[in-house]
Amino acid sequence: MDTNIVIIGAGVVGLAIARELSFHYSDIYVIEKNHTFGQETSSRNSEVIHSGIYYPYGSLKAKLCVEGKQELYNYCQANHIPHKKIGKLIVATNQYEETTVIKLYEQGINNGVSDLSILSAAEIHNKEPHIQATLALYSPSTGIIDTTALMKQLETDAINNGVNFVYRNEVVAIQKHNSGYIVSIQCEQQIFQFSARVVINSAGLFSDQIAHISGTFEPHYELHFWKGEYFSVHNGKHKYIRHLIYPVPTPQHVSLGVHATLNIQGRLRLGPNAIFLPNKHIDYSVNINHRNEFYESVSHFLPFIDFNDIEPEQAGIRPKLQKPGDSIRDFIIKNEYEKGYENFINLIGIESPGLTCCLAIAKYVKSLIL
Ligand SMILES: Cc1cc2nc3c(=O)[nH]c(=O)nc-3n(C[C@H](O)[C@H](O)[C@H](O)COP(=O)(O)OP(=O)(O)OC[C@H]3O[C@@H](n4cnc5c(N)ncnc54)[C@H](O)[C@@H]3O)c2cc1C
Incomplete structure (x- = not known):
């Protein structure tokens, strides 16, 4: 199947990216191996909207947290998503x-x-x-949020704007092909292929593996x-x-x-x-x-x-991205065009405050698409 954009992973980050891109592009597919969204890290966290204190000045974590917090409060208010700015x-x-x-x-x-x-x-x-x-x-300005309600709203917005969600399908291979990519997905014993101009790797715990199979991996991407x-x-x-x-x-x-x-x-x-x-x-x-x-x-x-x-x-x-003994590492969010992989966008190490940042990450990813 010919598509424009494939997003790997329907955690809170993949969902926010799908929603953001749906305002600008058509033919978007989200591929998720579980039966529905948010079955991994996005539903196993503290559900805190962080204010942006902990992260080194100038880091993506600091910048996207401060921006993302405000966007998230606005989005929650506009869509009646349960949240409280309790401090x-x-x-x-x-x-x-x-x-x-x-x-x-x-x-x-x-x-x-x-x-x-x-x-x-x-x-x-x-x-x-x-x-x-x-x-x-x-x-x-620190608060709490109902993460499941947030993810449901992001998915609904994306679907209403024409995004296609393909659940119970796992991305198993990615090949560079002409000016795009062939993404192979597996459902039970069957393999299907998508061709895509843009691939976004928001596969959470498995994002370094996706980088591996795409040819974009570097040693410092290891999770x-x-x-x-x-x-x-x-x-x-x-x-x-x-x-x-x-x-x-x-x-x-x-x-x-x-x-x-x-x-x-x-x-x-x-x-x-x-x-x-x-x-x-x-x-x-x-x-x-x-x-x-x-x-x-x-x-x-x-x-x-x-x-x-x-x-x-x-x-x-x-x-x-940090192993024992290392100091804090920043998010990796990168269009891999310098390696010859134009519009293959890796998001690796999206730990806390990834939930708080999700809407700001989505805008940042949009800005990276060539
Ligand atoms: C203990 C803990 C506490 C936290 N507390 C907070 C907090 O209070 N506030 C905050 O802002 N952040 C917090 N975080 C961080 C936040 O939860 C994450 O940054 C965020 O959920 C990451 O979302 P994601 O979409 O990148 O990843 P995920 O939610 O892991 O989603 C990735 C998706 O990709 C899918 N996938 C993977 N491989 C494939 C494949 N090959 N094919 C198809 N699909 C695939 C997975 O099934 C999964 O659904 C916390 C994290 C943890 C672990």
């Missing part, structure tokens, strides 16, 4: 953490997050009487899997906080630290931790033996949580 506190409980909080404040301001403030212990107590902290960074487990908090403890409460991030920014989030239904949960999966095995189990580790990592700033309040919930896997 977040990054808390310090000792002098070392206080220094980190101040550095994060400065980085956030540099990144264009203009509404940040530093709260004293007394001010923290006024906002959150049940937590313990000596200093906090307050981010009022590393880091599992993040969540535990839910019961016994009415969700009533004890009104904002999202985060500790300072882990060194090297492997994760934001086990934090407390409220979801749109008001459920309180802790997580995610960060467990390196050396053999890249997809494993979404939550280890009950990590309960104590979760309890201990939050008990100094969330003293109202008892050991018996927490239960294993779910896990997600971060598609990280």
Whole structure:
């Protein structure tokens, strides 16, 4: 079949790209191996709209997060997608953490997050009487979102604009052909082929493999899997906080630290931790033996949580470019024309804040098409 654009993957990023491109192009196909959208990382995350504090100045993560946050709030409002701008506190409980909080404040301001403030212990107590902290960074523009409702709306918009969704089909081969590509997809035992002028690789955890089969792979595109487990908090403890409460991030920014989030239904949960999966095995189990580790990592700033309040919930896997010992890496979003692969666009390492950035990523991808 002859098409104009093939998008690989119907996670939140592929869906946002499909919607954005549908305003400018026709003949767009989204190929997804699962039976519907968002069955992988996009439905296994904290559902937080980040404000843009954590990422190095000038990085795509910083730029697309600050832009994407505002676009996402506007889109949610226009389409009645459940969300709440509830704000977040990054808390310090000792002098070392206080220094980190101040550095994060400065980085956030540099990144264009203009509404940040530093709260004293007394001010923290006024906002959150049940937590313990000596200093906090307050981010009022952080929020929460119903990710499934967001993805449904993105898919609906794309379908209404003529995008075709091909579920239960896996991309298994890609060949460069004349000025485009032949994309082979497999459904059960059958193989079908699409020819496309533009191919967009938004395959999440498998985006480095797609780069491999297309011939566009480079060693620094290799992904590393880091599992993040969540535990839910019961016994009415969700009533004890009104904002999202985060500790300072882990060194090297492997994760934001086990934090407390409220979801749109008001459920309180802790997580995610960060467990390196050396053999890249997809494993979404939550280890009950990590309960104590979760309890201990939050008990100094969330003293109202008892050991018996927490239960294993779910896990997600971060598609990280960073392996153990590396420092933070930026998203790779690139038209591979310099390698001779014009209009083959790779999106690799779209970990957090990929959900927040999805609409801004989509516009950025549009700008890369030649
Ligand atoms: C624990 C955790 C917490 C997070 N918390 C947040 C947060 O609070 N806020 C935030 O902004 N971000 C957060 N993120 C990041 C966010 O979830 C991701 O950036 C985002 O979901 C990535 O979306 P995606 O569409 O790129 O990937 P995915 O959702 O993984 O979608 C990729 C799709 O490609 C499909 N696919 C793969 N290979 C093929 C193939 N060969 N053929 C066909 N289809 C294929 C897959 O089936 C999948 O559906 C978190 C991530 C994790 C893991």
